[in-house]
Amino acid sequence: MSKTISIIGSGFSSLSASCYLAKAGYNVTIFEKNNTVGGRARQLKKDGFTFDIGPSWYWMPDIFEKFFNDFGKSTSDYYQLDKLSPAYKIFFSDEVITIGDHMDQICEEFERIEKGSSVPLRKFIAQAQDHYDIAINKVVLKPGLSPFELVTKETVTRVDRFFKTISSEVRKKFKNPKLISTLEFPVLFLGAKPNQTPSFYSFMNYADFGLGTWHPKGGMYEIIKGMSALAKSLGVTIKTNSNVEKINVSNGKAASIIVNGEVIKSDIILSGADYHHSETLLDESYRQYSESYWDKRTFAPSSLLFYVGFNKKLKNIEHHNLFFDTNFEVHAENIYDNPKWPDNPLFYVNFPSVTDTSMAPDGCETGFFLIPIAPGLEDTPELRQQYFDIIISRFEVRTQQGVQDNILFKESFCVKDFIDDYNSYKGNAYGMANTLMQTAFLRPKLKSKKVDSLYFTGQLTVPGPGVPPSLISGKLVAELIDKNEQ
């Protein structure tokens, strides 16, 4: 008889783990509280418009490909992937920088802004590629059990890069503040400020300029659909509208979960829900991390999001658009050091319908607006509207067009929704940040130290926030379970 595994949640990490575990012969069931799978990567469809509710940047295509290859499949068996050209646009107060889809174009753009800057840029990206190869092939595939996992001949000779920050590296090589912001942007995906992120993480710059920005036709939810289809084909049962209320422990071992009032026995329990919430499903004596532990961690930001249907095609925009036309340092302070609503927020806007006509009705545009904010901030309808008014007016100025009379509808999502919909700690959007002190073995563990046969996966454990790390997290925990529980 194969062992049974109950998985809590159906985000990328849970779906990934479910596939590896089913392939290894376990009897796997996923329990998802919401009515659809995908977690933070769910989809909103309204009046012919299609929105990805969460992730929209498809970076590191190699990791998605490797995931499907592990099952004898390819991404192309599930979705069509297109490389975006240009990759994205950054609006500054007096200039726009366009990031092309290969290094020669990007170098030309850097030269336009700062003469001679393409030379250090090529060197910086070559080093970033070196970091990427080490990170992805040597470091990230480790389960975070011991500090020695980080000690390889490649990391030992580059140890200084764990103690310098990305911010200091970039500032040494570039003087123009716009180029500095451009090069600091990718590490924001790791959830912390660039001046607290080790320079080794410049592998994100290689992901950006070296590997490019991609789009699955139909949106990011196509990946979730592909992974769910793969999971089902491997024998995984997926149950939606299935809220897990409790994890029961018997003789120090995970024994069952309570789902909508029903006890479901299981040999192994794996939670892909937010780690903090997962532990609150246990009696207090079985929790590994205290409330003060969580409170002291650096969490990645929450977000105020708007999903907007426009009744016309917009001009001067690309698929991905960053509005860095205000002071990032002040905004970052309001996220990390002195949490409060920012006066002049930076924001990001995604218009997938610019390159993918399937995302909006003819002659219309699908717009996703995101303002990163500190987790745990007050969230009211008035504040949401106030910030929409701020960013939509700036959007109109920067892109030189009126759009407010062309809004068919707008939906919003913020701290309260992250908590209600995903049981997210303080309403975080991207989990726990990857700072030096929250990397690898210093992150919450994949396996419970207090309860046997209880495991965790997802963006609060290893390797960290983002869709590619979530796929890897699922693989790492599946390997650990198979090693421990066979």
Ligand SMILES: Cc1cc2nc3c(=O)[nH]c(=O)nc-3n(C[C@H](O)[C@H](O)[C@H](O)COP(=O)(O)OP(=O)(O)OC[C@H]3O[C@@H](n4cnc5c(N)ncnc54)[C@H](O)[C@@H]3O)c2cc1C
């Ligand atoms: C707005 C936003 C933008 C982002 N942009 C990007 C991007 O562009 N590129 C990128 O790579 N990454 C991006 N990310 C990050 C990425 O989406 C996440 O890292 C990833 O989706 C996390 O997956 P996960 O499996 O860890 O968790 P989740 O997706 O949160 O899945 C956890 C699941 O557990 C369920 N759950 C919780 N409690 C229970 C319970 N008691 N019972 C049953 N089920 C439960 C939840 O409903 C949820 O479905 C973004 C995230 C957000 C929110």
